[in-house]
Amino acid sequence: xxxxxxxxxxxxxxxxxxxxxxxxxxxxxxxxxxxxxxxxxxxxxxxxxxxxxxxxxxxxxxxxxxxxxxxxxxxxxxxxxxxxxxxxxxxxxxxxxxxxxxxxxxxxxxxxxxxxxxxxxxxxxxxxxxxxxxxxxxxxxxxxxxxxxxxxxxxxxxxxxxxxxxxxxxxxxxxxxxxxxxxxxxxxxxxxxxxxxxxxxxxxxxxxxxxxxxxxxxxxxxxxxxxxxxxxxxxxxxxxxxxxxxxxxxxxxxxxxxxxxxxxxxxxxxxxxxxxxxxxxxxxxxxxxxxxxxxxxxxxxxxxxxxxxxxxxxxxxxxxxxxxxxxxxxxxxxxxxxxxxxxxxxxxxxxxxxxxxxxxxxxxxxxxxxxxxxxxxxxxxxxxxxxxxxxxxxxxxxxxxxxxxxxxxxxxxxxxxxxxxxxxxxxxxxxxxxxxxxxxxxxxxxxxxxxxxxxxxxxxxxxxxxxxxx
Numbered sequence: 001x002x003x004x005x006x007x008x009x010x011x012x013x014x015x016x017x018x019x020x021x022x023x024x025x026x027x028x029x030x031x032x033x034x035x036x037x038x039x040x041x042x043x044x045x046x047x048x049x050x051x052x053x054x055x056x057x058x059x060x061x062x063x064x065x066x067x068x069x070x071x072x073x074x075x076x077x078x079x080x081x082x083x084x085x086x087x088x089x090x091x092x093x094x095x096x097x098x099x100x101x102x103x104x105x106x107x108x109x110x111x112x113x114x115x116x117x118x119x120x121x122x123x124x125x126x127x128x129x130x131x132x133x134x135x136x137x138x139x140x141x142x143x144x145x146x147x148x149x150x151x152x153x154x155x156x157x158x159x160x161x162x163x164x165x166x167x168x169x170x171x172x173x174x175x176x177x178x179x180x181x182x183x184x185x186x187x188x189x190x191x192x193x194x195x196x197x198x199x200x201x202x203x204x205x206x207x208x209x210x211x212x213x214x215x216x217x218x219x220x221x222x223x224x225x226x227x228x229x230x231x232x233x234x235x236x237x238x239x240x241x242x243x244x245x246x247x248x249x250x251x252x253x254x255x256x257x258x259x260x261x262x263x264x265x266x267x268x269x270x271x272x273x274x275x276x277x278x279x280x281x282x283x284x285x286x287x288x289x290x291x292x293x294x295x296x297x298x299x300x301x302x303x304x305x306x307x308x309x310x311x312x313x314x315x316x317x318x319x320x321x322x323x324x325x326x327x328x329x330x331x332x333x334x335x336x337x338x339x340x341x342x343x344x345x346x347x348x349x350x351x352x353x354x355x356x357x358x359x360x361x362x363x364x365x366x367x368x369x370x371x372x373x374x375x376x377x378x379x380x381x382x383x384x385x386x387x388x389x390x391x392x393x394x395x396x397x398x399x400x401x402x403x404x405x406x407x408x409x410x411x412x413x414x415x416x417x418x419x420x421x422x423x424x425x426x427x428x429x430x431x432x433x434x435x436x437x438x439x440x441x442x443x444x445x446x447x448x449x450x451x452x453x454x455x456x457x458x459x460x461x462x463x464x465x466x467x468x469x470x
Contacts, residue, residue: 003139005032011114012133014424015125015309018105018114021058025113027065030103033115034069036132037101037124039142041075044119046098047144048076050153052088053103054183054244055206058113063103066115067150070101074144080155082206084184084245085116086341090162091155092118093337099124104183107216107242110209116244121337122316125309160190166335167347169354173197176238177346178226180215181207184245187343195350200233202226215242217249218327220257227255236353237360239346246308247328248342250349252361261286263349264324265293265367270352271322271334272297281314281323281331283307284407284419285375285432289368305407307424308340326375370416371441372434376460380429385422388429391455392420411447415440418448431460 007029011019017033019025041049049070053059059082067077075098080091085102092100099119105112117124135141177192179185181203192199202225203212213222217240230238230251240249250258261282268280268290276298282290283306294301304314308329315323321334330345331338353360380388393409404410408421408430416435423430431448435441449459 003141005029005136005139007032007133007136012129014129015123015307016106016114016116017129017132018108018112020111021062021113022111025062027061030062030065030115031069032136033101033132034066035072035141036069036135037099037117038070038073038075039135039140040119040128040132041099042073042142042144044098046075046120048078048097050078050080050088050091050095050097050100051103051150052080052085052091052100053082054085054105054208055082055181055185056105056110056113056208059103059208062113066101066103071148071150073142073148074146075148077148077150078153079150080153082183083156083159083187084182084241084341084343086246086339086343087155087159087187088116089118089337089339089341090159091153093121093339094158095153095155102244104244106244107214107247109214123309123312125307156187156190160187160194163187163191163343163347164194166344167195167351167354169351171354171356173237173350173353174200174233174235175350176200176202176226176229176233176235177204178202178223178229178238178240179204180217180222180241180243181205181210181212182215182241182243182245184241184343187245188241191343191347195347197350197354200229200235202229210243217242217247218260223249223251223257227251230255237349239349241342242328245342246340248330248345249328250360252364253359254361256361256364258360258364260324260326260328260330261290262364262367263330263345264290264322266352266363267324267330267345267348268294268299268322269297270348272299275321275334278322279318279320281311281318281320283311283325284404284410284421285326285430286324287370287372287434288417289370293367303404303406303410306421312339370434370436371438373432373441373445376431377423377426377428378431378458378460380422380427380457382427385427385429388452388455388457389420389422392451395451395454413444413447415443418444420448420451429457
């Protein structure tokens with residue numbers, strides 16, 4: 001191994017390392033990640049690290065190279081097997097490892113791959129990830145002494161057994177499941193075999209080419225197969241997972257999508273029934289309905305910045321038993337470990353439905369009706385995107401607008417709210433608007449367009465149909 005290594009500047013991201021295999025990411029990069037990340041663990045006094053991998057075609061080679069780098073730091077590498085990212089979090093937690101690293105491209109296309117990390121039980125993100133690049137470039141690696149070794153410690157059975165533990169309910173349900181051929185597929189098969197009810201499985205074999213559809217349940221097109229199966233089988237609901245099993249998608253018995261914030265309303269009510277007065281966290285993109293419903297159910301709603309690592313850190317700080325993002329990351333610290341696990345969130349949702357006399361659609365329809373735009377993403381350069389948000393914020397404050405600046409700007413008006421923030425992971429600005437009716441939504445869109453125009457930014461495409469009742 002050479003001492004100095006330089007990563008492609010695009011791969012060291014805010015929450016993980018991610019690139020295109022053969023172009024911006026290689027086995028040599030994986031080896032250097034292992035040495036640099038291993039160095040931070042050694043400096044923290046760690047002796048071991050858990051290593052997991054998803055089902056992508058490039059994952060075995062990257063995992064082997066990563067293990068070499070970690071072993072070079074003198075660490076014992078516990079290889080926990082192929083499975084979802086939450087299984088790696090679970091392994092690191094229950095085995096009390098010094099850290100954990102997952103080889104995964106998450107929900108990206110098949111030619112992508114990357115790494116998600118945790119140091120002890122904490123998320124590893126932001127400057128910590130950027131520092132890995134500095135360690136590698138300087139060749140400033142550390143070792144515990146003698147070369148480490150890899151040990152096989154498969155955790156899938158133990159993980160699935162833990163998932164089933166918190167299912168409580170009497171009513172037998174018919175559920176359609178779609179793993180999207182992602183790394184949650186085998187865990188999903190074993191989980192459904194252990195749950196009561198009738199379970200219809202789609203794309204339940206791990207396949208790194210993702211032959212059926214792209215594994216991202218936040219994109220409506222990727223849920224069409226699941227929606228058709230729910231209607232065909234007269235199922236009570238449908239559940240989908242992203243490529244590495246840390247994000248969930250849900251449809252009701254009428255095949256209507258429940259977005260992340262709508263799902264959070266149901267989960268929050270359930271948690272607050274047992275833990276009244278608790279803080280429940282959601283990101284700035286979530287509907288005002290969610291924050292209002294948390295308060296109505298006796299909880300303390302807390303709006304926080306988007307990003308799974310940031311949410312996890314805020315949960316630990318506040319002791320919140322539940323948090324969630326619009327993107328489908330759901331974090332349970334209530335009876336669980338405080339990280340995002342879509343399979344566990346599915347179990348908790350099924351437990352709610354198995355104890356309810358109402359359908360999921362009926363519960364959805366009782367939520368206050370609003371209309372909103374989809375999440376709008378439009379290009380902006382890395383050096384300009386944060387400045388634009390600051391310019392917009394300064395003008396709003398000057399004009400006495402009601403602004404939350406937790407993450408970008410979220411502006412509240414009599415009609416509803418609109419949001420503008422800079423993405424932490426891409427060269428884009430993100431916007432969203434929500435109102436009680438279409439006329440109010442049009443007024444909010446106009447305000448957003450004007451605010452962007454004054455910073456010389458063309459308006460995002462509003463041609464996408466607004467989401468009604470969400």
